[in-house]
Amino acid sequence: MSSLLTRLQDALGPGFEVERELGGGGMSHTFVALETALGRRIVVKLLPSWMGTPVSVERFRREIQFAARLAHPHIVPLLSVGEVDGLPFYTMPFVKGESLRATLTREKRLPFSDTVRVLRDVAAALAHAHAEGVVHRDIKPDNVIVSGGVAVVTDFGVAKARDNAAVPSNGDQGPAWVTSVGMALGTFAYMSPEQATGAPDLDHRADLYSFGCMAYELLSGHVPFAPNNLQKVLEAHVHQPPVPIETLREDVPAALAELVMRCLEKKPADRPQNADEVLAALDEMTTPTGAMPVLRPASSGRRWLWVGAIAALAAVGAVYALTKGADGGTAPFVLGATVQVSAEPELELDAAISPDGRFVAYAAGVFGRLRIYVRQVEGGGRVALSDALPGSHRGPAWSPDGARLAFTGPDGIYVVSALGGAIDRAVAEPGRTLITPAWSPDGNALVYADERGIWTRAVSGGEPQQLVAARAAHSPVFSPDGRWVAYVDENATYIGDVGNIAPSAIAIVPAAGGESRQLTAATHMHASPRWTPDGRSLLLVADLGGVRDIYQLALTPDLTPQGEPTRLSTGLGAYSVSLTADASRMAYSILRLRSNVWVAPLSRDGPTPSSAARQFTTGAQVIEAMDVSDDGRWLLYDSNRLGNQDIFKQSLEGGEPVPLTRESADDFGPTFSPDGREIAFYSVRNGTRDLFVMDADGRNLRQVTAGDGQDYFPDWAPDGQQLAFSGTAPQAAREVFTVARNADGLWGEPVQRTFSGTRTAAYQRWSPDGRWIAWADRDGVALLDLSVPSTPDGVGLRIVGGRGEGAVRSVAWGRGAQEVYYLTADPTRGNAIRAVSVGGGASRLVMRLDGAGWVQRIQRFAVDDRRVFFSLADDEADVWVMALERGPR
Template sequence: MSHTDRLTLALADRYRIIRHLGTGGMASVYLAEDLKHERQVAIKVLKPELAAVLGAERFVVEIKTTAALQHPGILPLFDSGTADGFLFYVMPYIEGETIRDRLNRETQLGVDEAVRLTREIADALDYAHRRGIIHRDVKPENLLLHDGRALVMDFGIALAVSAAAGGRMTETGLSLGTPHYMSPEQATADKDLTARSDVYSLASVLYEMLTGNPPHTGSSAQQIIMKIITEPAAPVTQYRKTVPPHVAAAVARGLEKLPADRFATAKEFSDALGTVGFTQTVASAASNTRAALAAPRTRIALAALPWLVTAAALAWGLTRDTASSPPPVTRFAIARSGNGEPRDAAGSPIAVSPDGRSIAYVGSDSLGGLWLYLRAIDNLVPQQLAGTNGATAPVFSPDGRQLAFLQESRIKAIDLGSGSISPLLTQLSTNSLSWGSDGHFYFTDGGQLLRTPVSGGAVDTLLKTLPHPDDLLRWPDVLPDGRGVLLTLVRGGSPMLALYHSGENRLIEFGIGGMYPRWVSPSWVVYAVSGGTVVAASFDVKTMAFTGPASPIADNVRTGPAFPIKGGVGRDGTIAFLPGSEGGSNELVVTDRSGAVQQRFVAPDRSFFGEARFSPDGRRALLAVIELAQTNRRALWTADFQARSLSRLTFDSAAFGQAWSPDGRYAYYSTGATLRRVATDGSGKTDSLFTSPAGGISEIESTPDGAAVVMRYYKVSSGFDRDIGLVPLDGRSPLQPWLNTTFNESAIDLSPDGQWLLYSSNESGQSQVYVRRASAVSGRWPVTTGRGGATARWGARGREIVFASGDSMTAVSFTPGEEPTIGPARKLFADQTFLLGGNATPWDVSPQGDRLLTARRWTEDGRLQIEVIANWFAQRSPTGK
């Protein structure tokens, strides 16, 4: 039973859960109907990892102290309690947006409006302060705008959680307060917070409303907190000259480091904002002196923080700036369960910042959803990057301030200081990307090397003709100033090192077997060789040549399809990677609906499984097998469940998007833009059926009568947009577009009767599953609204839809009609070793709906860790010895 289903049952006597609204730092929020009072309410449910260590009874007692707050600027508490292990509290459901929503849209507010809202919030805070209640978590996300006025939410929640936890917050992996808005005393774990702490937080919010950023930013909570403690905030007028002097002075006083130097009450802060003649009475020089004198104490106080560094990582971090002796080689692992657990993903799921101080990686939240996480080397707790759900292929900017990533087939970037996300390349989909210091993205497409400005613009083709027609280019890494690009050249299925020489406009082949080369300052190239070993060799960027032999740095490094390593390399040489065997899903399993494994197949040597499809009678499966280092890189195989055997079908150079014919006698597949058919009796007989004029064919579905196929194809001319169309197999009729949109449609599945089409689309901003009538011009119904999901399949002969989201498999009933009915979600199972996501859809549902077929990577316990190696070059000379 899913988390939402359990909650629905637990609260069924009082509330009817309508839908999930979102998840914050401490709780998930649901829209519900209060059955007794017939009104809509918002129910906040504390995260399981937090609720697990709280004393439930004390939490309920502590939160009651906020129920007595009755002020027009405070969102009241209606109810609270426990049910089936859930800790929850109930508030009114108010139509509106938070200040965070407003800032995300507009960046800054008008000065008059920002001051007015701040004074309204200050009035609400002062009311609570006079009753002895401190908010402790004043931030834009907790400030609601309704009919133009400000409402303070979650009043006293942080206090209730802190008191109920009894000092055990570190067990949850969570922290109270949000780093950007914490007061210095809150950041140093002072237990006795006063109204002056909330004043500091509110001044930080006003600072952001005026300037577009909070007073202190950084790539990690640790960096932000150190700045809050030791660095004075820049005057608001430095960023916005139109801020009146009295407002700037009030903000400056509200942000003083010492509580005694701030306003004593929120009312005093509000009055100062409204007094034109107000000036800052505390000299900035004196304030800076006090901050400097306080620095030793605050550094000691940092020892009490829940995000303390490990001893090994701290020692490494401190020695990096020491010139007296080379820092020691350091190796450690990042292992985490629950929120922030590392996961594998397409391409390389890990990136290391240029200075080696931060690692970005694909991880899962407590419910199995995939996000990008940022972890400073000297920080135990990773930061989930908001807005990156479903993102893969992280790449740091050359200055380390931004992180590019692939999300819904679009390249986006997040500013690691402000957290703002912007689309960079809306017409580019690639996980083989390098961000050059010359202001360009470099990427590969088949045998081409291309470049486009980061800010947008035309795509330049740097290399489009290679020595051999079947040569492929992968994983570019730009040398300083774009003078060259390191590349993986794939020839005959084997990877080797190459370089594009910008000055001479030619490809240089080094004659060295290897993959995923990465330049390390000042004179190294790190790359992987067969068997999962990472080596380093000295390299001269002036002559574009290797100058010494390679020596090993790490072994047991996981690699993947198309020859990436499942890791990242910083310009300083720091390496972070997932350990394990090369390849991807090395096992194919048949399970029942609970996830219990009934049968398994092991991939051929140095190969792994891709897409999988049950035969129409459910006795066999059609499999994509990706061969890591063979001439035939991608082939179709069949699995016979009764004989427990695997047999190869195709011997083309590539085979994509396989599907069965309705009678099971043939398998359809594509070799790029050509649709082909192969007999499944083992004879090897193949036919070419259709060549797409638009571009490559990536997915195929046969109609029930076998007269046509539905296919997903991409249009090279329009930036690789993916669309869906139907191709009759009479050899005469042209492609008939079914879905031709600006969005990316994928993971198609035609219902057994051919009347309905399942597909995924990013039209909502995230991957969602939809169902529509086959070939209909309009009308489509969301299947996974509010739940997300990358892929779906028909089950129970078209009367059920099964979809994958994160590491979970979920089913909903489907009743066709003029307005089809989609039933409530029923979670079938969750397993982190199963590969359920992505457009390739490496899973399927049997025609009877009683079995599932999925590819997985088998490990001892299914959990991954990230291994980190730093300063490996300390024991190597520039000649590589």
């Protein structure tokens, strides 16, 4: 280890391990170090010894701290600043990739499409930095890194920090030709005339001149003025016009040649006046009607699928252009090309497209261990943003300027630069699960959901403000003018359970607080609302046609729905949608949900191996809950095999499933009466979850419960005259209720049996002897002794406590009343079915479900004397991007 490396290690301290030196000499020595606590690599740049005085270090520190405020996808952020023996250094993330200098050394010049893509990324970085008052002053190929097809600019603010820190001593002042301290000879090839003359009033237009020099080299393979003689190069920058780029490369498109030569004008007033102007010119070149369409790059190991408008229409149905109609409303969108952005063999969810449409952020992995990634739409590898954070991460949301991403993680909402780097917790809520964050249009506030409702909070801090009090609301998003928040009312498990198909409605609430109102009915699933830029319609995902598709809901100026949502796709299977700032592109996750019933034998001699399970039902369907008849002949379950969720029964000896309901609304959670002659279930056909009973052949339907509450999962008492269910009053937690019918067959009023508060009592099952009701909450499994009157201070006997074995998902009884079976789901420990005595004590393992699929969607499993029945999910999710075009007026 060199002396310099050793000294740097001592300065960084035990939290870092300096691994190697990338290069030395010139303006800096560059090292790679591992930040051990976060497991990430950083770059450390140490300035040479002739820069070192106490005064220079302090000035250097101030300038670097100012530049460290920059946060943009195309800027490598500065992380920290320090000193080693009086020599200043700064740190930044280690970016895997290749500098443009290395590329040019190998390729000499770049293709037009690659040049425009790189220049656009650099221009976007300059636009952001200049808006923040930071001028780079050293734009050159050496300071641009291409990683995964994305160009990022490094060393922002360093040149000014070097200049202002320079107080050379007589004995060690560096080369005599240095006028801007630390600049090597090659840098003079990109120096603006005002830099060459030492003008004191340097501004952002100097960067545009250097940008022009770099663009000139990317296209022609030569800098405007060859740096073989320092003085002549400086004079040429000030007085000599460069050779027109088209004379060196005749096929340069005229628009691109004109832009480059404008950037190389001697007078700052004759150049583009800001980087946004350059960016706009480059964007015009990359439009389908511009001078030069962009070539989509191939990506190693992946085939990118571009589908024309005709193919897209065939795949997702007929749709129309977003344009103001004659009635002042909005007409639907027309689809352009589509491209698959991700195709890894894992879940890839929560697609969020950047405001400019060039990047997509998403959550990927397995349930319970998801991470946030960013990927360029046009290709390239994905960049991990949240690997350093424990737990599972969801819901990435772009800030309006595209510089940052918010996402949810353990105990809060986190914010990270879109390029990666340090992760900050913007909202801390220990013990609560926060979901679906979104930014306000000005980027100053976040809106999000938890189990209490919808909240908004300033990014800078302060107390959160509750906008909606609702147990299962989620997916809030600000309107373009910031005055309203649209959100999903009900079915928060659509997020937590990844695609739960329970019904929900789209609602809006004033962003300043006030009364909310629903925009859609709650008879079907509605999710992922996104405002169009004019605020006159919402795009959303719904299953109104049986399959999750994209719909558009047109709104009047006072935000009243103009009829029912218009279906934009057919059979797409979308999970969520996201729009660019101008609605020219849409990102969406396609989620293919599949879960079927499996059966395994029960053993008293030890756990049943998972290899003993066999699949009973087949097909592309979702089954959530099931029951077995007391005679062991029939399996009863809910399934969406015919479109929406209906009730089916199937002989356990084989044969085809028999549909018992065929409603357009969803039916769930069926259970046989003890004599097998009736079936109870719950349905949303009346707009809320209500209990129903029908004959075992599907006839003679009777409604059991009604009202504003939500009633779930009925279970029969042994006498066949009572039902236990979990229910809620509006805005309340779920509790266990019972309801009985009289001799005339009329059902009475429900009686509340548990008083669990906020623990959510659910998945209740009546014991075969009628004495107990077993139920689960967030603390484990409890028994309700029906021989004891229900009181608010008597909630039952706890027989399984805590989450040491994983969260309890459901409970069941065998044919006896001595043991309660329960199912646990834990992403790290695995999934299992266990049994525990009604007297409590240690539980026994019945069966592990490891490696057979995740069980998060199981809402009810079934046990008889010989077998256990359960459903396993085999889901897939990928990310796509679709162009949205405006049709004729």
